[in-house]
Amino acid sequence: MSKKTVSYFYSPDVGNFHYGPGHPMKPHRLSVIHSLVMNYGLYKKMQIYRPYRASAHDMCRFHSDDYIDFLQRVTPQNLQTYTKYLSHFNVGDDCPVFEGLFDFCSMYTGASLEGAMKLNHNSCDIAVNWSGGLHHAKKFEASGFCYVNDIVIAVLELLKYHARVLYIDIDVHHGDGVQEAFYLTDRVMTVSFHKYGNYFFPGTGDMYEIGAESGRYYSVNVPLKEGIDDASYVQVFKPVIQYVMEFFQPTAIVLQCGADSLANDRLGCFSLSTKGHGECVRFVRDLNVPLLTVGGGGYTLRNVARCWTYETSLLIDEQISNELPYTEYLEYFAPDFTLHPDAVTRQENANSKQYLEWIVKHVYDNLKMIQHSPSVQMHDIPADTLASTDHDQDEDNADPDVRISQLDEDRRIEPASEFFDGDKDQDKNEDSNEI
Amino acid sequence: MARTVQYIPVPRIRKNIPPPNIEEEEDPRHHYMLRSKPGPSVDKEFNPSIDMMVNDYDDERTLDEEEALEGSEDPQTELSNLQKEGDMPLEELLAMYGYGDPGAENASSSSSDKPASSHDPNADKDDLENNMVIDDDEPRKESALHQLYNDIPSTPKQKDHSGASRLLRLSRQPSDEDEEEDDYDYSPDEEDEWKKTIMVGPDYQAVIPDGLCKYDDALPYENEDKLLWDPKSLEEVEFEKFLIKAQEPLVNNAQGMSYVSSSIPVRDDEQALYLLLQCGYNVEEALRRRRMNVVPPTDTMSLWSEEECRNFENGLRTYGKDFHQIQQNKVRTRSVGELVQFYYLWKKTERHDIFANKARLEKKKYTLHPGVTDYMDRFLDEQDIPSCHRSSSPNVNSLIYADPKRQQRVQESLADSLHRTASPNELEKQRDTEGVESVVSVGTSAGGSASDSGINCGASVSALNSEGDTIKGDDSSVAKGSQSSDSLIDVEAGISGVSDEMDDDVALHPSRVK
Numbered sequence: 034m035s036k037k038t039v040s041y042f043y044s045p046d047v048g049n050f051h052y053g054p055g056h057p058m059k060p061h062r063l064s065v066i067h068s069l070v071m072n073y074g075l076y077k078k079m080q081i082y083r084p085y086r087a088s089a090h091d092m093c094r095f096h097s098d099d100y101i102d103f104l105q106r107v108t109p110q111n112l113q114t115y116t117k118y119l120s121h122f123n124v125g126d127d128c129p130v131f132e133g134l135f136d137f138c139s140m141y142t143g144a145s146l147e148g149a150m151k152l153n154h155n156s157c158d159i160a161v162n163w164s165g166g167l168h169h170a171k172k173f174e175a176s177g178f179c180y181v182n183d184i185v186i187a188v189l190e191l192l193k194y195h196a197r198v199l200y201i202d203i204d205v206h207h208g209d210g211v212q213e214a215f216y217l218t219d220r221v222m223t224v225s226f227h228k229y230g231n232y233f234f235p236g237t238g239d240m241y242e243i244g245a246e247s248g249r250y251y252s253v254n255v256p257l258k259e260g261i262d263d264a265s266y267v268q269v270f271k272p273v274i275q276y277v278m279e280f281f282q283p284t285a286i287v288l289q290c291g292a293d294s295l296a297n298d299r300l301g302c303f304s305l306s307t308k309g310h311g312e313c314v315r316f317v318r319d320l321n322v323p324l325l326t327v328g329g330g331g332y333t334l335r336n337v338a339r340c341w342t343y344e345t346s347l348l349i350d351e352q353i354s355n356e357l358p359y360t361e362y363l364e365y366f367a368p369d370f371t372l373h374p375d376a377v378t379r380q381e382n383a384n385s386k387q388y389l390e391w392i393v394k395h396v397y398d399n400l401k402m403i404q405h406s407p408s409v410q411m412h413d414i415p416a417d418t419l420a421s422t423d424h425d426q427d428e429d430n431a432d433p434d435v436r437i438s439q440l441d442e443d444r445r446i447e448p449a450s451e452f453f454d455g456d457k458d459q460d461k462n463e464d465s466n467e468i
Numbered sequence: 469m470a471r472t473v474q475y476i477p478v479p480r481i482r483k484n485i486p487p488p489n490i491e492e493e494e495d496p497r498h499h500y501m502l503r504s505k506p507g508p509s510v511d512k513e514f515n516p517s518i519d520m521m522v523n524d525y526d527d528e529r530t531l532d533e534e535e536a537l538e539g540s541e542d543p544q545t546e547l548s549n550l551q552k553e554g555d556m557p558l559e560e561l562l563a564m565y566g567y568g569d570p571g572a573e574n575a576s577s578s579s580s581d582k583p584a585s586s587h588d589p590n591a592d593k594d595d596l597e598n599n600m601v602i603d604d605d606e607p608r609k610e611s612a613l614h615q616l617y618n619d620i621p622s623t624p625k626q627k628d629h630s631g632a633s634r635l636l637r638l639s640r641q642p643s644d645e646d647e648e649e650d651d652y653d654y655s656p657d658e659e660d661e662w663k664k665t666i667m668v669g670p671d672y673q674a675v676i677p678d679g680l681c682k683y684d685d686a687l688p689y690e691n692e693d694k695l696l697w698d699p700k701s702l703e704e705v706e707f708e709k710f711l712i713k714a715q716e717p718l719v720n721n722a723q724g725m726s727y728v729s730s731s732i733p734v735r736d737d738e739q740a741l742y743l744l745l746q747c748g749y750n751v752e753e754a755l756r757r758r759r760m761n762v763v764p765p766t767d768t769m770s771l772w773s774e775e776e777c778r779n780f781e782n783g784l785r786t787y788g789k790d791f792h793q794i795q796q797n798k799v800r801t802r803s804v805g806e807l808v809q810f811y812y813l814w815k816k817t818e819r820h821d822i823f824a825n826k827a828r829l830e831k832k833k834y835t836l837h838p839g840v841t842d843y844m845d846r847f848l849d850e851q852d853i854p855s856c857h858r859s860s861s862p863n864v865n866s867l868i869y870a871d872p873k874r875q876q877r878v879q880e881s882l883a884d885s886l887h888r889t890a891s892p893n894e895l896e897k898q899r900d901t902e903g904v905e906s907v908v909s910v911g912t913s914a915g916g917s918a919s920d921s922g923i924n925c926g927a928s929v930s931a932l933n934s935e936g937d938t939i940k941g942d943d944s945s946v947a948k949g950s951q952s953s954d955s956l957i958d959v960e961a962g963i964s965g966v967s968d969e970m971d972d973d974v975a976l977h978p979s980r981v982k
Contacts, residue, residue, distance in 0.1 A: 049805030054789040057871050061812045076736035077707045081697035095674045109792055127868045132792045132804045147693050169867070172672055177867040185674050194680055206867070213666050214674040221676075234867040236664035245668055252666075300870050332871075358735070364816030 037158035037318075039349045040151050041076075042084040042144035043067055047164045050137045053129045057299050057332040058178040060137065063164050065334065065362045069342040072358040078349050080157060087142035087186070095185045095214060097173050104180055105135050121174070128175035138181040141165045145183035145327055149190035152285060152323045159324045159348050163341050166289045166329030168208040169235060176210065177235055178330075184287060185214040187325055188221055191285045199283035199322075200224065201274065203313050204291020204329045205301035207238030207254070211289075217248040222281045226270060226294075228302055229256030240392065243399055250402045253277065255392055258383035259302035263309025265382060266294075269389050270313050273396050278320060280400040286322050290314060290344060291329030292337040296376040299332035306376040307340045314344045324348075335365045339372050697741045707741075710751050714740035714758055772810060776801060780810065781823055 048064030070076055092101045103122055107115050107130050119125055131137075141164040148160030168184055169177030184200065188211070191198045200215070202208035202225040215221035229238045244252035255269060277283075293301035295310055318324060326348060331337030346353045355371045357363065363370065666672075699707070714737060744754040772780075776799055783794030791807045799807060814820055868874060 046805055049808045051789065051791050051804075051808045051811075055871075055874055057868065057873070061808060064809065064812070071736040071738070074708075074736055076738070077697065077711070077741055078699050078704070079697075080695065080699070081738075081741075083694040083696055085693040097671075127866050172674070189674060189677070192677060196680065209664070209666070213672050215676075216666050216668060217673050218676050234870060237666055239663070242666055299873070300867065361813055362816070 039079045039159045040157035041079040042162045044140040047140045062334045062337045065338040066341045068360045072360045084144035084147045086139040123174040142181045142183040145187040148325045149187040153194040161326045163328040166327035169210045182210045195285040197283045199286045202289040205294040209235045209237045217246045219247045222251045224253040226255045260380035260382040262304045287325045289329045292331030292340040295336045296378040304378040
C-alpha cells in the first residue's frame with residue numbers, strides 16, 4: 034500500500050509557555066519533540082504547516098461565550114479582579130492562569146481545527162498535532178490542565194463532512210470532556226481506555242457510562258487498573274477497536290495519544306512501553322480511515338518526547354534508529370540516549386486476564402445494541418466538488434470502449450458492510466456463459 | 469493475611485455492616501477533602517452506593533494508606549462479618565440487601581447510570597438484567613471472580629466473600645437503615661466527590677450541526693495557515709543532498725550555547741526546506757538564494773550574554789520558576805517565552821549543575837540559620853524525585869494533586885514555615901558573602917564523593933572542571949585548592965548535597981549504577 038500523506042501542525046512558540054512553578058504539565062515537551070522530529074529527519078517527509086490560530090469564535094463552537102471571554106481577558110496581573118470567576122470556571126491549582134494562556138489555547142486549538150479541515154478536504158490522510166488533545170476541558174469550565182477542548186472543536190469540524198466520527202483515547206485519564214460533549218449523540222462514538230477507581234482523576238469513566246438518549250451505547254469506557262503492561266493493554270485495545278469499527282463504521286477517527294499511560298509517568302500508573310503505546314497508534318493507522326492524531330497528557334518529559342517522536346515515525350511509516358540523534362535536548366535522555374529504553378517499573382499489573390476478557394465482552398455486548406447506525410448515515414453524502422471536477426476530466430479522457438476503467442475501479446469505495454467479493458462475484462459466472 | 473485485608477474495600481464494608489469505628493475510617497477522606505475545594509457542580513442526587521462501584525477498581529496502595537490511618541479499626545471484626553455473608557446462600561444475601569424486595573426504591577435510583585442524566589428507564593432495567601445474568605450462574609460467577617482476584621493469595625473463604633461483596637456492589641442495595649447511618653456519619657458532600665458523573669443538559673453537550681456540508685462551501689480560513697514544507701515532487705535523496713549543501717555555510721556561523729553541533733549531516737532545516745518550497749523545488753535556485761542571504765539561524769536561540777544568564781539565575785533564585793516575575797524584574801531584554809526556552813536548555817548545562825549544587829549548599833546552611841526563601845526549596849524539590857502512589861489521586865477533583873512532587877513540597881513548606889525567622893535581606897547578604905566559597909567547596913567535595921562511590925556522575929564532575937572557566941574566568945586550580953574559613957562545614961554539606969542528588973538520579977535511572 035502506498036504511503037499516506039501526513040500533515041504535521043506545529044507552532045514554533047507553542048512550547049514556550051509555562052504553567053507555573055511546580056506544575057507537572059510542561060508545554061516545552063512540544064519543543065523537545067519537534068527537535069527530535071527534525072533531527073531524525075522526519076520533518077521533510079511530511080507536509081508541514083504553521084497552523085492557524087483559533088479565534089474566540091472558533092472556541093465558542095463548543096465553549097460558552099462567558100468562559101472564553103474570561104480566558105481571553107484574564108492574566109496573572111489582573112487575576113485579583115476576577116477572583117469571583119476563578120472557582121466558577123475552575124481556574125486555580127490544576128488550571129492556573131499563566132502568562133500567555135489564551136495564546137497557548139489558540140495555538141493548540143487552531144492546530145487541531147486545521148488538522149480536521151485538511152482531513153475534510155482530503156488534502157491529507159493523517160493530521161498530527163502533538164500540542165492538542167486537551168480532553169478534560171468542559172463546555173463551561175477548565176479541568177485537569179485543559180482549558181479549551183480542541184478535540185471537541187475538531188470533531189465538530191469533522192462532523193461537517195463526516196457522518197460518523199470515532200474518538201479513541203489512550204491517555205491514562207478518562208477522556209471525560211469529549212465524552213460529555215458527545216454524550217447524547219450517535220454521530221460521535223467516544224472510546225476511552227483509562228485507569229479508573231480509587232479517587233483517580235477525573236472520577237468518571239465507569240464501564241456503565243454508555244451514553245444517553247440517542248447517544249446510548251455510543252460512549253464506550255474501558256476502565257483499567259494500575260500497572261497494565263503492553264501485552265494486557267493490546268489484548269484489550271485491539272478487540273475493542275475492532276468491534277467498534279465493525280459496529281460503528283466511522284468515516285473519520287480522532288486518536289488522543291496521551292503519553293501518561295507510559296511506565297514511570299509522573300502522574301500515571303500504567304506500565305506501557307513506548308512500543309506498546311505505539312502499537313495502538315499503528316493499529317489505528319492501519320484501519321485506513323482519515324485520522325487526526327493529537328497529544329494529551331504525559332508528565333515525564335523525556336518519555337513523552339520519545340513516545341510521540343516514535344509515533345510520528347509510525348504514522349509516516351519510517352523506521353528510525355533506537356539511538357537518539359543529537360539535539361540540544363540530548364541531556365534529557367541520559368543515561369541511555371535511546372528511543373526505547375527498557376521500561377523499568379515497580380508497579381504490579383493489577384489487571385488479570387479474566388478481568389480484561391470480561392471488560393471486552395461487556396463492550397461487545399453493548400456495541401451489539403447498536404441496531405441501526407444513525408440517521409445521518411442514510412442521507413446522501415454531498416458530492417465533493419473538487420474531486421468531481423477531476424472526475425469529469427478523467428471521464429473525458431477515458432477510453433469509451435472500456436466499461437469500467439481501472440481508474441474508476443480504484444476510485445470506487447466499497448462500504449465495509451458489503452459482503453460480495455467484487456463485480457465478478459455473481460451466481461452465474463460470466464466466463465461460463467460465453468462457452 | 470495483611471494483603472487480604474487490604475483488598476477488602478473499606479467503604480463497601482461500611483455499607484454492609486455497621487462498623488464499630490466509622491469515624492476513624494473516615495479520617496483519610498477528611499484529610500483529602502480539607503485540602504481541596506469542593507467541585508463547582510455538586511450532584512444532589514448522588515447515591516452513596518456508587519462508591520461501592522468505584523471501589524471495585526480500588527488498588528492496594530491507598531488502602532495501605534487508609535489502613536495506616538485507620539488505627540483502631542479492627543479488621544478481624546469486619547472480616548468475620550464478611551465471611552459470614554460470604555457463606556450465606558445467594559438468596560439470603562439478596563434478601564438481606566433488599567434486592568428481592570419489590571418495594572425497594574433504591575434499586576432504581578442507585579443505578580449505575582448517571583443519576584443526573586435524564587435517561588430512560590431502560591437504563592436501570594438493563595443494568596438489572598446484567599446483574600441477573602451474572603446471578604443465575606453462580607458457579608461460573610464464582611470462578612470468574614476467583615480469577616479476577618487470583619493474584620491475591622487468599623483462602624477459599626475469603627475469595628468467596630470478595631465474590632459476595634462484588635455481587636453486593638452489582639446489586640447496589642443499601643438497606644434503609646444503612647442509608648440513615650451513612651447520612652449520620654459522613655456528609656453527603658464528601659460522598660459526592662467520590663465519583664463524578666457525566667452531566668447532561670444544554671450546559672454540557674456540544675451542539676451537533678445537522679446534516680452534512682457540501683464540499684463547495686467556502687473554506688473559512690483557507691489562507692491563514694502557512695505551508696512550510698511539502699515533500700511531494702522531489703526524491704528524498706535530493707532533499708538530503710540539498711540539506712547537506714544548505715548546511716555547509718552555516719556550520720561556521722553556528723554558535724550560541726555549547727550544544728551547537730555539526731555531527732549530524734542530515735538534520736532537517738526548516739528554513740532551508742521552506743526556501744526550497746518557495747523556489748518551487750529548484751535546488752540550485754534555493755541554494756543560490758541561501759548563500760546570497762545568510763540569515764542567522766532562528767531555530768536555535770540568539771546568543772544570551774553572560775549578563776543575561778547571570779540575571780536569569782538570580783531571578784530563578786529569587787522568584788523560583790515564575791518566569792513572568794523574572795522577566796519583569798531581572799531579564800527585561802527577553803520575552804517570557806524566550807526565558808522558558810532558555811530555562812529548559814540551561815537546565816541540562818554545567819551552569820545549572822553549579823547553580824543547583826550551590827543552591828543545595830545554601831539550603832543546608834540556612835536550615836541551620838533558617839529563613840531560606842520558599843522558592844529555593846521549591847526549585848530543589850522539583851529536581852526529580854522518585855514518585856509513588858500515582859495510581860490513586862487523593863482528590864478526584866484535582867489532577868495536580870496526585871503529583872508526588874507537589875505532595876512532598878507541601879509538607880516541606882509546612883515544616884519550613886514553622887521555623888522561618890530571619891529576614892530576606894539578611895539572607896541576601898549572607899548569600900553574597902558566601903556564594904564564592906560555597907562553589908569552591910562543592911568542587912572539592914563532589915569530586916571526592918563521586919570517585920569514592922564509583923557512581924558515574926560525569927555531568928557534575930565535568931561541571932567542576934569547567935567551573936573555573938565559566939564562573940571565575942581564570943585559574944581553576946586555585947579554585948579547587950582554596951579553602952575558606954568555614955570550609956569544613958562546606959565540604960561536609962557539599963558531600964551530602966551531591967550524594968543526595970545522586971540518590972535521586974539512581975532512583976530514577978536504575979541503570980545508571982554500574
